[in-house]
Amino acid sequence: MKTLPLLLAVFAVAGVSPARAAAQYTIFDPPNAQRTISSGMGINKHGVIAGWFEDNSKKDHGFVRAADGTITVFDPDGAIFTAVAGINDRGWIAGNYQDSKRAFHGFVRKPDGRFVTFDAPNARGIVPVAINGQGDVCGSFVDTNGVAHAFIRHVDGSFVTVDPPDSTETEATAINASGAIVGWFTGNSSEHAFVRAPDGTITTFDAPGANNATAYAINDAGTIAGTYADSNDRFFGFVRDSEGAFSLFSVAPENDIPFIEWESINDKGEVSGFYEYDDEFGASFLRKPDGTVTTFHPPNESSLPDTEAWSINRHGAIAGAYLDENNVERGFLRAR
Numbered sequence: 001m002k003t004l005p006l007l008l009a010v011f012a013v014a015g016v017s018p019a020r021a022a023a024q025y026t027i028f029d030p031p032n033a034q035r036t037i038s039s040g041m042g043i044n045k046h047g048v049i050a051g052w053f054e055d056n057s058k059k060d061h062g063f064v065r066a067a068d069g070t071i072t073v074f075d076p077d078g079a080i081f082t083a084v085a086g087i088n089d090r091g092w093i094a095g096n097y098q099d100s101k102r103a104f105h106g107f108v109r110k111p112d113g114r115f116v117t118f119d120a121p122n123a124r125g126i127v128p129v130a131i132n133g134q135g136d137v138c139g140s141f142v143d144t145n146g147v148a149h150a151f152i153r154h155v156d157g158s159f160v161t162v163d164p165p166d167s168t169e170t171e172a173t174a175i176n177a178s179g180a181i182v183g184w185f186t187g188n189s190s191e192h193a194f195v196r197a198p199d200g201t202i203t204t205f206d207a208p209g210a211n212n213a214t215a216y217a218i219n220d221a222g223t224i225a226g227t228y229a230d231s232n233d234r235f236f237g238f239v240r241d242s243e244g245a246f247s248l249f250s251v252a253p254e255n256d257i258p259f260i261e262w263e264s265i266n267d268k269g270e271v272s273g274f275y276e277y278d279d280e281f282g283a284s285f286l287r288k289p290d291g292t293v294t295t296f297h298p299p300n301e302s303s304l305p306d307t308e309a310w311s312i313n314r315h316g317a318i319a320g321a322y323l324d325e326n327n328v329e330r331g332f333l334r335a336r
Contacts, residue, residue, distance in 0.1 A: 025298045026333040027324075030063040030071050032056050035329035038308040038321030040095070040129070042086035043333070049319045050087035051331065052095070062095060062109070065331075076107050076115045085128045085139065086311070094131035094139075106153070108137060120151055121159065128153075130174045138175040140183075150183050150196075164194045164202050174217045174264075182215035182224050193226055207238050208246055215240075216263040216273070225265040225273075235259040237287065239271060251275050251285045251293055258282050264311045272312040274320070284309035284320060298322045298332045309334070 029036055033053040037060070041051035047067040054060050062082045065071045075082045079097035087093045091111035098104050104125035108116045120126045120141035128139035135155035142148050150162035150172035163170045167185035175181045179198040184191050187204075193215035194204045207213045207228035215226040222242030229235045237260050239247045251273075252258055258277035265271045269289040275282050283295040284307045297307045301322050309320040318334040 022336060023296065024335045026069075026335070027298065028065060028069065028071070028331045028333070029053075030061070030065075030073055030331075034058065036321050036331040037083075037329065038310050038331070040083060040085045041310040041319050041321065041331070042084070042093075043311045043313045043317055043319035044087050044089045044091070045314050046089065046091075047313070047315075047317055047333070047335075048087060048091060049331070049333065050084050050093045051319070051321075052082060052084045053331075062093065064091075064093060064109075074109060074113065076105075076109075076117060085137075086130045088131045088133050088135070090133060090135070092131055092135055094128045094137045096125075096127055096139075106137065106139070108135060118153055118157070118159075120149075120161075126151075129172060132175045132179065133177050134179070136175060136179055138172040138181045138183075140171045150181065150185075152179065152181060152196075154179075160200075162196050162202070164192075164204050170194075173215060176218045176222070177220045178222075180218060180222060182218045182226075184214040193224070195222075195224060205240070205244070207236075207248065213238065217265040217271070219265045219267045219269070221267060221269075223265060223269055225263040225271045227260040227263070229259075235275075237263065237271065237273075239265075239269070239287075247291065249287055249291060249293060251287075251295065252277065252282070262308070262310060264309075266312050266314050266316070268314065268316070270312060270316055272309045272318050274308045274310075283307055284318070286312075286316075286318065296334065298334070300325050 030053045032055045036053045049065040062074045062084045076097045081098040084095040093109040106118045106126045106128045123141040126141040128137045137153045148169045150170040152160045166187040170185040172183040182195045190212040193213040196202045210228045213228040217225040224240040237249045258275040260275045263273035271287040274284040286294045306323040311319045
């Protein structure tokens with residue numbers, strides 16, 4: 001978890017409501033899964049889910065779950081570890097894998113099972129985080145000096161390194177259909193959000209009244225979702241439209257506001273994610289464009305709630321993972 005020391009004076013707290021009974025949950029597990037890992041899990045407009053899991057021998061593999069529930073397990077050739085970052089509407093899956101020499105490489109998997117693998121130039125390793133409809137991938141890599149940079153790998157194989165001015169560390173978190181990417185960087189001892197337009201223009205920003213922020217997601221309209229914290233280290237979410245206007249929100253009514261760990265946003269402007277509260281993952285949430293926030297857990301979770309919503313599609317279906325009553329990590333699909 002990143003700690004964001006912020007100074008903020010102005011915020012707006014949206015209403016928070018319990019989960020509505022109308023939500024339908026589907027619980028799933030890849031074959032021979034010991035735990036289903038939510039990190040990087042994605043869902044596309046067709047309801048196809050891509051993610052990764054640890055099997056009974058503690059090896060990690062990728063999987064894709066079709067809309068009919070069929071699950072296919074996969075690994076690039078030579079992989080001893082596979083992680084998934086996301087899936088686009090064409091069914092292309094991005095991720096990374098580790099080979100027998102312990103080197104990390106990026107990949108794109110096509111629906112027919114073919115892989116395209118890639119590396120960042122002069123890098124120790126690479127971590128893709130998202131893929132758009134064209135097949136462009138964004139993420140981060142560490143160079144030979146140990147410095148992290150963001151990148152865009154275009155579908156034609158061309159590679160672009162992205163660093164905002166004065167950054168000492170940069171991470172990308174999402175890419176939209178036009179190729180705009182968002183993320184965060186460290187500069188002047190603080191963390192700040194950035195958006196890079198397709199023409200290469202980089203805009204850095206912080207939440208109103210704050211000296212830093214983290215951007216997690218961007219939709220095709222250019223609306224960005226992210227987080228910030230106030231001077232009391234209470235954490236809040238924000239939505240920033242393409243014109244730079246902010247809407248700020250809370251995910252809980254408590255005075256000690258929990259830390260938002262991740263967010264995704266669909267083209268309707270619905271934001272989903274999860275937050276940490278009291279050193280445990282408290283719950284997942286869904287924020288509607290009108291500012292209403294609903295928190296939720298799948299049924300039959302453990303007594304210590306641990307629910308992570310990682311991706312929302314254009315229909316409002318959410319994919320993630322949670323701890324069940326036996327403290328086993330399992331995948332879930334939440335649909336309306």
